[in-house]
Amino acid sequence: MTDHESFRADTRAWLEANCPAEMREPMRDEGDACWGGRNPSFKSEAQRRWLDLMAERGWTVPDWPKDYGGGGLSAAETKILRQEMARIGARNPLMSFGISMLGPALLKYGNEAQKKRFLTEIARGEIRWCQGYSEPGAGSDLASLQTKCEDKGDHWLVNGQKVWTSYADKADWIFCLVRTDFQAPKHKGISFLLFDMASAGVSTKPILLISGNSPFCETFFDDVQVPKDQVVGEVNKGWDVAKYLLGHEREMISGMGLGGGANVALGEALKEALADDPVLRADVARFDVDAMAFRAMSERFIDELKAGQAHPAQPSMMKYAGTELNKARHELIMAAGGSNALEWASERSRGGKHAREWLRTKANSIEGGTSEIQLGIIAKRILDLPGA
């Protein structure tokens, strides 16, 4: 048996023996996810146990170095682990912005002390993170951010506001883009700062969306004191860290439009409504052409990524096309649903599921880089068109 074969066998055996039955069932909705944190709320004992068992092995972050709480697995071994988990339907033990976003940035830009402290906590699910990027005045033009970070000698003093901070009201710590130099050109005066959300002067306010409740918050900083050693990378070089992190985020989101899971044509799902509505049927048929074509494109993108053949700006195209397609899908679902789909809060409508999803998808083309930003990236980096 090769090393990989015996690793697979050992992994399979361990998973069989240790993954609770409940953790082999798919999550019913976002509420079933395990976020960990200082004051974690576990849905069940099984969920807590699963996190503990996996964290102990460092398998919450299998390919991170063991020194930082990771599993120290190679890329190949990590792939084997994921395959074996998928084989029994084992859930991801920990959802974490620390894992998906901050961790990779720390691995690249953090100093040893930061890596040892923060990565280990992330790996064990002990600290829940949120991301402080956008501001009311800095959305697409993120680099124009104004949250002030002053050097007070023995600490930083932070004043300002962030918006669209997901789960800020539940997070323990924040990784935050702040301005440390107001004289320099905008990209060159930004720092990447980590601090405790429990610090004095930090407050949050949830944002109600047109679709109803959301994890988004406004976050306010009122003379927040932050220890000096919590800047990641160099002072005023935070934009590099932010860009690196955004690259990761976009790759994640570009998986979004991928057919929405099922291989069922939209028309099949809406069949009854289309039977006596030839115009809607035609719209849905054209949509299904677009959706099946995009599914092929998604397959091609993933294959090219794996082979190292994808253009670096390709995620922009995928995000743009996928999100616009998703919006179109929900427009058609609402049209097919007629006045039944308009119900906002009834049991019959499962709490206005269709209407709320339809509204929520409008943000898909705005969050993670607007469609217009993505088109600009395609124009500049793929088509090489002139201008700013």
Added chain:
Amino acid sequence: MPLYLTDDQAMLRDTARGFMAEEGAIAKQLRHWRDIGCKDGFGHGLWKQLAELGFTGILIDEADGGLGLGHVEAGIVMEEIGRNLTPSPFLVTAVAVVEALKGTAQGELWYPGILSGDTVAALAVDEGAKHRPDAIAMKAERSGNGFRLSGRKQFVVQGASADLIVVAARAEEGVTLFAVERQARGLEVEGVRLADASIGARMIFDGVEVDADAVIGEVGAGEAVLGRVLNAGRAGAASEMVGVASGAMAMTVDYLRQRKQFGKLIGEFQALQFRAAHLYSEIEIARAATLKAQQLLDEGSEEAEAMVSVAKAKAGSVSTLAVQEGVQMHGGIGMTDEYDIGLYMKRDRVLNELFGDAGYHADKLARMKGY
């Protein structure tokens, strides 16, 4: 099977691309034959050159002297034909008719001529303004040991130049495909110049007598063969449309990078940048869908039929977008015959109607999916 070209396929693409850009160039082929009023609408010399490269036998088994390749490879050649707007019998002869004659005695008879570049074939299916293969009305009545064919066909691509015409007609038992020779008595062919300068013949079969051995496959079992043939043609046409779209887009992006107005290159204007970027996205999606359909055809997958309709529909609407944006973004000169961009628009319109347009295939997909 990863959804990108293998190394061999990429090499074929590079060869085809270089060859078609040189020998199949617009000035050398499309404009030349058009401007001298050539009745065939294409160059036989180029057809011979394609035969020498082995391309005319791309779908013919190696045992029969062909390259033994598949729809992906045929699509690779088609895309370059599309990019250069090259008039050629390749799609109908080397793809559709070769597919029709696979494993038949007719194939043994006609393949050598196709391989040598001496034979041109046509496919006669449409009987009205729109592609409706389910509504074939042309009659095939028993006559002696053979059949008598009566009816009309239109939009028969290369019909006026073909040595062999594969015709779909309805016998008592059902739709049947027949191999009819050009000189058949009772066959009237009118070469009709189309908007893209190609010739799409109108044909009248006035009691054309054919022997029993003119039947391709089995009597009454033609629908399955016709379906296979049309899907091969649709997949090839989809590739040609991806080529047309790509060629139109390349011309247009070049123009955006060169044309100056208001003291700026017009490619700096955000509105045009966004439209160009959107078009890029759509073309890449159409390209992926087309390759997927061709891979599925080559695998003999049950899913191929649906994906072929997706590809034909998507490539068609995308290519239409590309040519419309192309003419528009070129401004006034886009409307001149001197510039090539308008030629792309004309070719796109013809290709859309060939083997079923985007609406036809969206409807077909919907029916296949049960709605």
